[in-house]
Amino acid sequence: PKVLARAATRYDGWLPFLPDPDAYGRARRRIAELAEEAGRPAGAVTPALYATITVNRDERAAEAELEHYISHYYGRSLDQMRTIQAYAWGSAEKCAEWLGGYVRAGARHLVLRIGSLDPEPQLKEIAEVLLPAVRALGPSTTVGSAQS
Template structure:
């Protein structure tokens, strides 16, 4: 059972006097506290430290934690260049990179980004799958690639990652099409369903698609992206999480809870909710800390770290 944390790389999560250079120390502290992974978000809409830049800074500063994206949007980058950057981070971290990818979705986090990237919105899912296939070909030393959308002849030698097959690539998404594609093509699944029952049914669909493709269930890591806020005063915690939701997403907590996994309350209440996801099959939890300001983020980091042994024990008993 792995428990990781999303680093607060977005400016909406910082206080006025916060220094973003302390994020590397934040990651080191998480590693010492027992978190097994550090993840970063990717976007052009909200100001933040660029995802791959952050991971490159963390690679030599950490020793054991997995470094991951949640989720990287490949259409924001030239595909061959992205393969080179990802392989470089995998090398710098001695094979600790995990790449979660997504195609974006309608609204402010989707179509406008494609316009900025000068990439067509149409066939975005096919483009995503082909981009990942191209990366994998490059990581294996291929000299050409011929897909339906992406076609390259005479590819030059590129940087090879630490691992022969390259870093694992997970998919974020929970639509029926995303579940099927995860089972057929990807190494892991990182959704954020607000109901553990939906997580369990989605994981069943992923595993069915995997079996139909001749893959084993063990080939796919079942992960979960969840916002977490621990507070001894439940109502105070909800007010703080509402502030975070409005700062990060421009929506109140009650709306965010309808579309994303959110757990809040006392430590015992949060543990109970996380256990429901573990019982539903999640084996790598990525916790987004619901706090504004790096000091508050560090406080939540310590509180969530206290739950790690209990969550891991739950997985062992399932």
């Protein structure tokens, strides 16, 4: 609650990595309510999302690649990390539909990390399939990428 209140009253953006679009939507609505109560104009806090995706038509291969990435990055399993962070894997279409849940819940900026130690093979599919599909969900949705 304190983080949401801080975002609502002090910040102009909110960039969580909540693992569930419904929880994201509830938190986004609460921030909007708190901002209004504080006398801020509608839309004063821009909702964003930080998510990790691994794109591969072979869903098992995508999950294995993401598991490998997560275990090397965090020293934890995907099962452990996906309870606290947003992750998707599988085809570009499946990942786009999953991201669509966040867009429908109010996300207007998406920062995507590719969950792979070798992300380059995924870039074409992400650029040609996933990004257009997500952008089509909302005219004011922007998508960027981060690699760490």
